[in-house]
Amino acid sequence: MLRIDNLSVYYGRVRAVREACLRVEQGEIVTLVGANGAGKTSLLNAVAGLSPVSSGTVQFDGAAIAGLSAHTLARRGLGYVPEGRQTFGAMTVRDNLLLGAFGQARGAGSLLGPAGRFAGTEKVAASLERVYALFPVLRQRSAQRAGSLSGGEQQMLAIGRALMGSPRLLLLDEPSIGLAPQLVREIIALVGRLREAGLTVLLVEQDAVAALRVADRGYVMERGRIVMEGPAAELLASERVRHAYLGTTGVAKA
Numbered sequence: 384m385l386r387i388d389n390l391s392v393y394y395g396r397v398r399a400v401r402e403a404c405l406r407v408e409q410g411e412i413v414t415l416v417g418a419n420g421a422g423k424t425s426l427l428n429a430v431a432g433l434s435p436v437s438s439g440t441v442q443f444d445g446a447a448i449a450g451l452s453a454h455t456l457a458r459r460g461l462g463y464v465p466e467g468r469q470t471f472g473a474m475t476v477r478d479n480l481l482l483g484a485f486g487q488a489r490g491a492g493s494l495l496g497p498a499g500r501f502a503g504t505e506k507v508a509a510s511l512e513r514v515y516a517l518f519p520v521l522r523q524r525s526a527q528r529a530g531s532l533s534g535g536e537q538q539m540l541a542i543g544r545a546l547m548g549s550p551r552l553l554l555l556d557e558p559s560i561g562l563a564p565q566l567v568r569e570i571i572a573l574v575g576r577l578r579e580a581g582l583t584v585l586l587v588e589q590d591a592v593a594a595l596r597v598a599d600r601g602y603v604m605e606r607g608r609i610v611m612e613g614p615a616a617e618l619l620a621s622e623r624v625r626h627a628y629l630g631t632t633g634v635a636k637a
């Protein structure tokens with residue numbers, strides 16, 4: 384479904400990603416783990432059309448996607464949840480979700496129009512219902528300002544917003560960041576539920592233990608390079624991964 388071959392990302396002379404190769408097949412949960420600064424976000428952003436692809440190729444469903452706008456990618460079925468959530472705190476939970484459906488509604492130029500009309504299209508209403516079914520807490524809080532949500536709820540909102548575009552492949556950048564350990568487990572468990580709902584997921588995480596537990600396969604990134612890959616269970620058991628990322632306490636080291 385997603386094929387990345389020899390991808391390099393440079394910011395000026397800074398080489399953030401070096402000749403990375405990565406695959407995600409339909410129905411899989413694949414995780415990309417690595418310390419802070421390893422290049423995970425840069426790789427994900429290159430797929431999402433937000434970082435420059437300096438060399439190499441990115442294919443989605445067999446078509447090259449480097450250089451396509453985020454909007455076009457969304458229409459093709461690529462959903463993206465950026466690092467740091469980036470929800471709109473002053474807007475309601477429901478309006479944040481509706482923003483994710485932009486492009487799906489007929490006459491999508493009408494975002495500025497009455498939210499009721501925008502939300503009224505059948506497809507958008509169905510998407511909203513699906514997100515509320517997956518995250519009941521968002522339904523309960525639909526009229527609240529997003530800024531009043533807890534960190535975990537805001538992450539659910541960010542994921543829910545991406546789901547409003549009915550993606551087939553979801554890119555998740557560090558959904559657990561800044562959350563208490565209990566919430567980390569909840570959010571990661573949610574990723575498992577997304578797969579049950581028919582999604583394919585590429586999960587970027589610094590918390591390697593949590594991510595590898597939910598994933599089918601994993602890639603380990605160090606200083607811009609993919610240095611290991613394999614079935615998640617094998618990576619979890621590997622001496623090198625345990626030593627470098629898991630520590631004895633299971634907490635990812637920076």
Ligand SMILES: Nc1ncnc2c1ncn2[C@@H]1O[C@H](COP(=O)(O)OP(=O)(O)O)[C@@H](O)[C@H]1O
Nearest residue numbers: 394397399417418419420421422423424425426
């Ligand atoms: N916009 C940018 N401009 C210049 N350097 C950047 C930019 N974004 C990231 N970098 C650098 O690229 C490297 C990889 O960063 P990043 O992809 O954010 O890693 P990770 O997500 O694994 O923490 C780091 O050295 C970082 O400082």
Ligand SMILES: [Mg+2]
Nearest residue numbers: 423424466557
């Ligand atoms: Mg990052």
